[in-house]
Amino acid sequence: MALQDVCGLHNPPLFPQWTAPLSRSFMPEDSTHLSGGGIHGEAFSTRLPGRGGLSPLEFYMPIAEYLTESPINFGQTSLSSALTKLLEIDHLYPSLPSISLPPPTPCPISPSVPLPFTLSHGTTTLGFAFQGGVIAAADTRSSCSGLVACPASPKVLPIHSHLVGTTSGTSADCALWKRILSRELRLYQLRHRRRLSTGGAAKLLSHMLHPFKGTELCVAATLCGWDGDEEKHDVASTPQHANAPTNQMTAIIYVCSDGLRLQGELFSVGSGSPYAYSILDSSVYWGMSVQEATAVAREAVYRATYRDAYSGNNVDLYHVTAKGWRRRERENLKEEYYREKERERKRRVIAY
Amino acid sequence: MEYLIGIQGPDFVLVAADNVAASSIIQMKHDYDKMFKLSEKILLLCVGEAGDTVQFAEYIQKNVQLYKMRNGYELSPAAAANFTRKNLADYLRSRTPYHVNLLLAGYDEADGPGLYYMDYLSALAKAPFAAHGYGAFLTLSILDRYYRPGDSAISITRLNKRFILNLPSFTVRLIDKDGIHDMEKLPIGPK
Numbered sequence: 386m387a388l389q390d391v392c393g394l395h396n397p398p399l400f401p402q403w404t405a406p407l408s409r410s411f412m413p414e415d416s417t418h419l420s421g422g423g424i425h426g427e428a429f430s431t432r433l434p435g436r437g438g439l440s441p442l443e444f445y446m447p448i449a450e451y452l453t454e455s456p457i458n459f460g461q462t463s464l465s466s467a468l469t470k471l472l473e474i475d476h477l478y479p480s481l482p483s484i485s486l487p488p489p490t491p492c493p494i495s496p497s498v499p500l501p502f503t504l505s506h507g508t509t510t511l512g513f514a515f516q517g518g519v520i521a522a523a524d525t526r527s528s529c530s531g532l533v534a535c536p537a538s539p540k541v542l543p544i545h546s547h548l549v550g551t552t553s554g555t556s557a558d559c560a561l562w563k564r565i566l567s568r569e570l571r572l573y574q575l576r577h578r579r580r581l582s583t584g585g586a587a588k589l590l591s592h593m594l595h596p597f598k599g600t601e602l603c604v605a606a607t608l609c610g611w612d613g614d615e616e617k618h619d620v621a622s623t624p625q626h627a628n629a630p631t632n633q634m635t636a637i638i639y640v641c642s643d644g645l646r647l648q649g650e651l652f653s654v655g656s657g658s659p660y661a662y663s664i665l666d667s668s669v670y671w672g673m674s675v676q677e678a679t680a681v682a683r684e685a686v687y688r689a690t691y692r693d694a695y696s697g698n699n700v701d702l703y704h705v706t707a708k709g710w711r712r713r714e715r716e717n718l719k720e721e722y723y724r725e726k727e728r729e730r731k732r733r734v735i736a737y
Numbered sequence: 738m739e740y741l742i743g744i745q746g747p748d749f750v751l752v753a754a755d756n757v758a759a760s761s762i763i764q765m766k767h768d769y770d771k772m773f774k775l776s777e778k779i780l781l782l783c784v785g786e787a788g789d790t791v792q793f794a795e796y797i798q799k800n801v802q803l804y805k806m807r808n809g810y811e812l813s814p815a816a817a818a819n820f821t822r823k824n825l826a827d828y829l830r831s832r833t834p835y836h837v838n839l840l841l842a843g844y845d846e847a848d849g850p851g852l853y854y855m856d857y858l859s860a861l862a863k864a865p866f867a868a869h870g871y872g873a874f875l876t877l878s879i880l881d882r883y884y885r886p887g888d889s890a891i892s893i894t895r896l897n898k899r900f901i902l903n904l905p906s907f908t909v910r911l912i913d914k915d916g917i918h919d920m921e922k923l924p925i926g927p928k
Contacts (some may be wrong), residue, residue: 598788643787644787646788647766
């Protein structure tokens with residue numbers, strides 16, 4: 386595997402330092418200065434606390450780090466003991482090539498400690514598949530206990546060239562986990578020389594979020610992607626009949642931090658999702674054109690922002706095809722609102 | 738709102754589960770399969786809390802398959818049921834208990850068909866018929882009244898159609914000595 390060749394680490398279990406105590410921590414990423422083809426005792430990077438002796442192929446969970454390094458420590462009780470306990474366990478089994486999830490945080494965030502501000506999950510995001518690919522759309526309002534914290538936040542985040550994820554829940558959690566997912570997918574691509582499918586990415590995200598079940602972490606993402614190689618895009622350009630997504634490579638998977646993972650053709654997530662669902666259920670069909678699909682997605686988000694207080698401002702729209710994702714320019718829904726008011730006014734004038 | 742049912746016959750087990758995956762008031766999927774195939778002749782039906790069901794059921798599924806790879810032969814339904822119960826019990830008093838209700842249905846060469854009822858408190862009972870969910874309140878009494886140990890498959894399917902509540906559709910599967918068979922998906926219309 387590429388990384389292992391570069392690092393010169395062919396047999397991690399034989400590597401003496403993996404079983405060394407915590408003080409001689411090893412940073413896998415810094416191992417480029419190790420000469421290849423052999424295990425050497427010297428040329429270590431400086432000690433790095435909090436990393437532990439993880440083999441380069443283990444997925445690194447940043448749980449311990451972000452909890453202790455966060456400038457605002459709220460809701461965490463006696464984490465230092467938890468930290469050392471976590472790292473000790475890592476050292477007992479350093480040579481496991483499998484994904485090792487650290488045990489659930491020994492001290493869960495106690496509900497009696499109040500958070501500095503209420504977390505709210507107001508948003509409208511949606512994703513659906515049709516013959517021309519996948520559309521992912523979302524509003525751009527970030528709300529925080531009754532006020533608009535940011536009117537222009539991106540809620541559809543590209544993860545790699547053929548995968549976008551819509552995010553709902555806590556903005557910070559979503560941003561963090563989207564970045565972690567991007568990193569892990571890139572590592573997978575480097576190691577195995579192929580892109581991980583959307584289903585695999587969803588399963589990976591779901592398993593990474595599982596240790597946090599029961600905590601305040603809230604991530605509800607819809608991964609919308611195109612699987613398969615670019616050479617197969619001619620399959621997609623052949624006209625698809627009404628309900629035949631059989632050789633289509635699209636995949637839409639809803640992943641939630643409480644563990645739910647669902648694959649489907651149409652999902653909408655967030656406080657505005659019921660409003661969006663009603664528009665989408667009536668208008669989306671497999672054979673629609675790209676313009677139609679874009680219009681329906683835009684309309685669904687607009688209607689949701691009209692009714693839902695926690696959704697609003699602009700709409701972001703991404704279209705994923707065999708060639709990758711394309712972003713439509715962000716559109717301010719205020720214009721659409723006034724346009725509709727104008728149409729309504731004209732219609733009323735004509736009627737009387 | 739989720740529903741599972743299993744009925745054991747003389748040489749088969751019939752199981753059915755609803756197809757809804759819901760998140761609060763929204764039905765996110767209407768064709769969701771709640772049955773997990775543990776081996777050629779064992780099915781695990783799993784309902785409960787959102788993430789726990791898939792997580793736990795897949796864990797059991799992979800472990801049963803690992804057993805087969807390591808030892809060359811498959812776990813019997815009784816052994817698989819006890820293994821599942823043991824895992825549920827181990828996690829029950831941990832920090833992450835799994836809130837899942839299960840039905841395990843299988844056909845053993847030596848013992849014949851078997852249906853095992855498990856709940857989230859890791860109770861295990863081998864039963865001739867069992868159900869989970871609010872629908873169980875309605876169907877168990879009918880089964881108590883009409884179940885005969887020697888019932889044939891056809892009469893039981895008819896019984897199935899009669900008492901299912903207004904959940905839109907169900908996946909039905911039959912396990913006998915030849916393995917797992919998919920039966921027709923039951924959409925519920927006015928009868």
